Amino acid sequence: MKKKSKYNVAVVGAGVVGVEMIRCLKARNFPINILKIFARSNREMDVDGQKYQVEAISEDGFNGIDIALFAGTEGEKGAAVTYAKAAVKRGAVVIDNGADFRMDKNVPLVVPEVNAKDIRKHKGIIANPNCSTVQMVVALWPIYKKYGIKRVIVTTLQASSGAGKQAVEQLSAEIAQIASANYKNVHVDLENKAMPQQLAYNVFPQIGGFAECDFTSEEWKLVNEAHKIMGDKKIKVSATTVRVPVRTGHSESVYVETKKPINPDEVKKLLSKSAGVIVIDEPKKGLYPMPKDVEGKYEVFIGRIRRDPFNKNGLWLWVVADNLLKGAALNAVQVAEYLIK
Numbered sequence: 001m002k003k004k005s006k007y008n009v010a011v012v013g014a015g016v017v018g019v020e021m022i023r024c025l026k027a028r029n030f031p032i033n034i035l036k037i038f039a040r041s042n043r044e045m046d047v048d049g050q051k052y053q054v055e056a057i058s059e060d061g062f063n064g065i066d067i068a069l070f071a072g073t074e075g076e077k078g079a080a081v082t083y084a085k086a087a088v089k090r091g092a093v094v095i096d097n098g099a100d101f102r103m104d105k106n107v108p109l110v111v112p113e114v115n116a117k118d119i120r121k122h123k124g125i126i127a128n129p130n131c132s133t134v135q136m137v138v139a140l141w142p143i144y145k146k147y148g149i150k151r152v153i154v155t156t157l158q159a160s161s162g163a164g165k166q167a168v169e170q171l172s173a174e175i176a177q178i179a180s181a182n183y184k185n186v187h188v189d190l191e192n193k194a195m196p197q198q199l200a201y202n203v204f205p206q207i208g209g210f211a212e213c214d215f216t217s218e219e220w221k222l223v224n225e226a227h228k229i230m231g232d233k234k235i236k237v238s239a240t241t242v243r244v245p246v247r248t249g250h251s252e253s254v255y256v257e258t259k260k261p262i263n264p265d266e267v268k269k270l271l272s273k274s275a276g277v278i279v280i281d282e283p284k285k286g287l288y289p290m291p292k293d294v295e296g297k298y299e300v301f302i303g304r305i306r307r308d309p310f311n312k313n314g315l316w317l318w319v320v321a322d323n324l325l326k327g328a329a330l331n332a333v334q335v336a337e338y339l340i341k
């Protein structure tokens with residue numbers, strides 16, 4: 001990318017991730033000349049007391065844009081599939097948050113703490129991984145480099161905001177409905193809702209549709225994206241993804257089987273000095289990462305680091321991060337920062 005003192009930046013999507021992108025760009029003093037925000041319709045939007053003009057997206061809206069951060073919806077008619085290539089044609093580098101280009105061999109899939117060097121290979125589009133993948137690979141990478149990894153078994157506990165603005169609203173509406181009624185007599189109408197089950201006072205083991213071997217699409221993302229980012233398809237990753245009634249902040253219970261025997265005290269030290277990681281691990285004092293504490297934070301928080309008593313190569317980790325920040329907006333802005341370096 002041509003070096004400039006300030007860049008024209010577009011944020012595509014004004015949902016939960018788009019808003020966090022605007023906040024991250026501002027908080028990190030990204031050198032912006034013009035900031036454009038695109039969504040499906042024209043309107044004004046307030047972010048932390050500052051008014052922004054949202055423009056209805058169009059191909060020509062990308063004229064003169066240097067970097068386009070996409071946080072629109074995914075899929076055939078979604079923002080990235082419809083507009084990313086048009087933006088690239090007009091000279092922008094696209095950093096996309098959705099799943100549409102992640103596994104494309106011409107598109108680097110980047111978590112800067114792991115594979116920032118892949119940014120250089122881009123041909124116009126760079127993909128951001130799925131939120132649950134980002135925090136998992138940030139935690140795994142230092143362990144992979146030191147001990148090697150044979151297998152990972154992960155259960156995710158994912159917040160409602162991971163499914164977008166409507167899912168956050170669905171959870172709040174369900175909580176209000178249940179609070180104002182007799183708990184047992186509540187029927188939550190799920191028609192046209194963002195999530196397939198009631199989430200208030202509930203958890204459900206389904207994120208995405210069911211796919212190969214009865215794993216969900218979200219579970220396969222953890223496998224395929226971890227392989228691409230870490231550059232090792234031999235790691236046996238197996239996942240169960242669960243939606244939990246948390247607003248923001250994904251938690252993951254991760255079991256790692258390493259190639260070399262592992263020492264949990266050594267791992268604590270290793271992770272404590274790893275990029276983008278904060279270790280909180282004093283469980284007897286009630287100190288371990290929790291989603292309510294990580295909301296609004298940039299790092300990946302790791303605790304409950306302990307060895308499997310039956311396997312000298314087995315390690316458990318509890319990994320928590322803000323899915324809208326490190327899982328999406330922050331990671332995209334970090335990629336943009338590398339691009340302009």
Ligand SMILES: NC(=O)c1ccc[n+]([C@@H]2O[C@H](COP(=O)([O-])OP(=O)(O)OC[C@H]3O[C@@H](n4cnc5c(N)ncnc54)[C@H](OP(=O)(O)O)[C@@H]3O)[C@@H](O)[C@H]2O)c1
Pocket residue numbers: 012013014015016017018038039040041057070071072073074077078079082097098099129130131161162163164165166323324327328
């Ligand atoms: N939420 C997370 O934790 C997370 C993490 C990683 C990745 N992602 C990905 O990030 C993207 C955004 O997610 P989100 O959670 O922010 O969703 P969201 O809250 O539902 O917001 C989606 C936004 O995209 C806009 N949009 C939809 N279709 C569009 C189109 N064709 N052209 C332009 N704008 C369009 C919507 O516009 P209107 O406001 O005008 O309707 C809305 O502002 C998705 O691809 C998602 O998979 C999300």
